[in-house]
Amino acid sequence: MFVSNIEDIPGKTIKTCYGIVSGSTVRAKHVGRDIFASIKNIFGGELKGYTELLGESRDEALGRMKNQAQQLGANAIVNVRFSTSSVAAGAAEIYVYGTAVTVE
Amino acid sequence: MDSLIIFLVLLALGFVFGKLAESRHYRSIQAREEMLVRLPATSCKKPMGNSTPISHAELVHGHVVISVDYFKQILAGLRNLFGGTIQAYETLLDRARREAVLRLKESCPTANEILNLRIETSSISKGGGDRIGSVEVLAYGTAIYYQQASSQHSRS
Numbered sequence: 001m002f003v004s005n006i007e008d009i010p011g012k013t014i015k016t017c018y019g020i021v022s023g024s025t026v027r028a029k030h031v032g033r034d035i036f037a038s039i040k041n042i043f044g045g046e047l048k049g050y051t052e053l054l055g056e057s058r059d060e061a062l063g064r065m066k067n068q069a070q071q072l073g074a075n076a077i078v079n080v081r082f083s084t085s086s087v088a089a090g091a092a093e094i095y096v097y098g099t100a101v102t103v104e
Numbered sequence: 105m106d107s108l109i110i111f112l113v114l115l116a117l118g119f120v121f122g123k124l125a126e127s128r129h130y131r132s133i134q135a136r137e138e139m140l141v142r143l144p145a146t147s148c149k150k151p152m153g154n155s156t157p158i159s160h161a162e163l164v165h166g167h168v169v170i171s172v173d174y175f176k177q178i179l180a181g182l183r184n185l186f187g188g189t190i191q192a193y194e195t196l197l198d199r200a201r202r203e204a205v206l207r208l209k210e211s212c213p214t215a216n217e218i219l220n221l222r223i224e225t226s227s228i229s230k231g232g233g234d235r236i237g238s239v240e241v242l243a244y245g246t247a248i249y250y251q252q253a254s255s256q257h258s259r260s
Contacts, residue, residue, distance in 0.1 A: 003162065006149045010158040042173060044125050044171060045125040045129070
């Protein structure tokens with residue numbers, strides 16, 4: 001599966017287009033990480049727990065998008081965009097979308 | 105009285121550790137930026153200036169969550185009364201963005217160029233009362249590998 005965030009896959013040509021595919025996850029941070037993060041808030045610096053959490057959810061969202069594209073019979077996704085929004089205090093939604101195509 | 109002491113202790117801890125963490129982070133950012141200077145990242149959609157055939161391309165991303173320290177939060181709160189630039193947050197966002205781009209580059213060290221780099225910022229811990237807390241920065245782009253340049257690169 002080729003994935004890119006420009007309009008085409010460099011070095012390949014697009015044959016057919018299948019339309020939008022997307023994947024999303026909503027994840028909450030667990031209490032342990034929350035407590036640790038609030039301590040870390042005093043000293044400043046990177047919140048590794050949250051970095052990991054968001055990384056995992058982004059990979060999951062990407063995986064779901066790729067599955068959807070595979071089901072359509074596509075072999076590439078172009079023009080991928082990420083967006084993050086906090087739906088409630090303590091939970092974040094990660095949304096990934098792109099256009100499924102076949103390339104040669 | 106007790107709460108005042110706790111407040112002052114937190115303020116002092118934030119000041120000392122926050123300063124240390126920030127200068128350490130800036131040093132590591134600078135060192136790594138120098139190492140990765142040969143891998144350019146652009147916001148253009150086409151490779152710049154040369155027409156070497158491309159062997160393959162892939163989506164790459166890097167992200168980081170960074171929080172401010174207690175001292176800077178209080179400082180920024182005071183700033184809010186008078187208005188003006190809040191330098192404490194400017195350096196925080198600067199560090200977060202540079203770190204995210206560095207992680208993106210470190211995830212594909214053998215690439216030749218990164219196209220269409222996009223940077224997105226979101227604050228993930230709202231809702232915590234008056235605490236502004238932490239920001240997440242995500243950088244993503246398309247890494248491209250040139251056909252014969254990749255073999256040249258592995259020799260150097």
